[in-house]
Amino acid sequence: NILMNNLDFKKVLKNIKKSKKNSVKLEFNIFNNFIYGNNRIKSKKKYTYYETIKKLVDIENNLQKNPNSTMDNYLYATALYNLSYWGNSNILTTSYRSTYYFKEKANELKKINLSIKHFKKALKTAKNKEFKAKIIYMLAKSELALYDINSAKTVNYDFTKGYALKRAFYWDHQKVYNNFIVKGYGEYFNKLKQKYSDTSYYKQLLKECGNLNYYYKTSNTLDKLNKNIKNHKNKIALLKDIENDVKNKKTKELKEYNQLYIYTLLKDIPLTKKTLAYYNNIAYYLIMKRKNYEAIYLLEKIINKYPKRVVALYNLGDAYYSNYNYDKAREYYKKYIELMKKLNKENKIPKKVLLRVQSR
Structure with a gap:
């Protein structure tokens, strides 16, 4: 778990053959992302721990040879996001997952910033508009995670230092998204609406994604305020x-x-x-x-x-x-x-x- 948390996948692969985890089948596929179910949709085809790490190392090797590979950048970014506190497989990088707290700020920032870097690379070379919309949505989710990290409050958690998530404790979602916009976030939610509102993926997002709808509701309030003040x-x-x-x-x-x-x-x-x-x-x-x-x-x-x-x-x-x-x-x-x-x-x-x- 420590090696996984430090994203040292090659060392994990070397050691995994000696581990009992070698043939353990994982509940979620770290290379998948979904709009609904908080990204925790059980895989139809279950990959073993070994197969997952082997694929990660293969992707890293592919990116060394071809840094601009669209699919390798996308899969790697998705995996990094899913190994963070906000993804579907945080259990692979920590011993215990809390709904309200995360423990390692520097490592969570590292995962999210790296995922953003590779999503951006994938976006540059992607051709299909539906696929681009999917990448933009993942960038929006990553931006939300950055907001969570940067606005988290330091607390004592499980007898050690931890970080309490603002979004987890606010029942008033409007207040959260007011703060989100005020702090300068929202670039990718805006891009989704401006450039990809004609895609099927975006229409599905409007039906399923609470984060997107709360953000747009807050943005509409902002537009009204702008008009009133300018008048x-x-x-x-x-x-x-x-x-x-x-x-x-x-x-x-x-x-x-x-x-x-x-x-x-x-x-x-x-x-x-x-x-x-x-x-x-x-x-x-x-x-x-x-x-x-x-x-x-x-x-x-x-x-x-x-x-x-x-x-x-x-x-x-x-x-x-x-x-x-x-x-x-x-x-x-x-x-x-x-x-x-x-x-x-x-x-x-x-x-x-x-x-x-x-x-x-």
């Missing part, structure tokens, strides 16, 4: 209205001001010296209304562009603290304290900040 001729007046709304309304009345709305707002009304104070105030009032994810997203954008914005550092520390992420809170409180000292305003640092920095 406002006076952008500063709009920011003032939003600031007053967030300040004066109850939390339950502020549902429209989610991450996706702020993402759209920043695209249409960029952060500048003229808009900075409004955005900072909006973020502050979002914290007051316990909309911490939205506040953090907005404040991080502010800090990225204006790293010496003292009040934003303080507010960001508060937002993370309210969200129970104490390590991140301390990180920004420390930056805030450092800047306040440089400005000779050490005596104006709130006591709560100093206490929170020292606490564990």
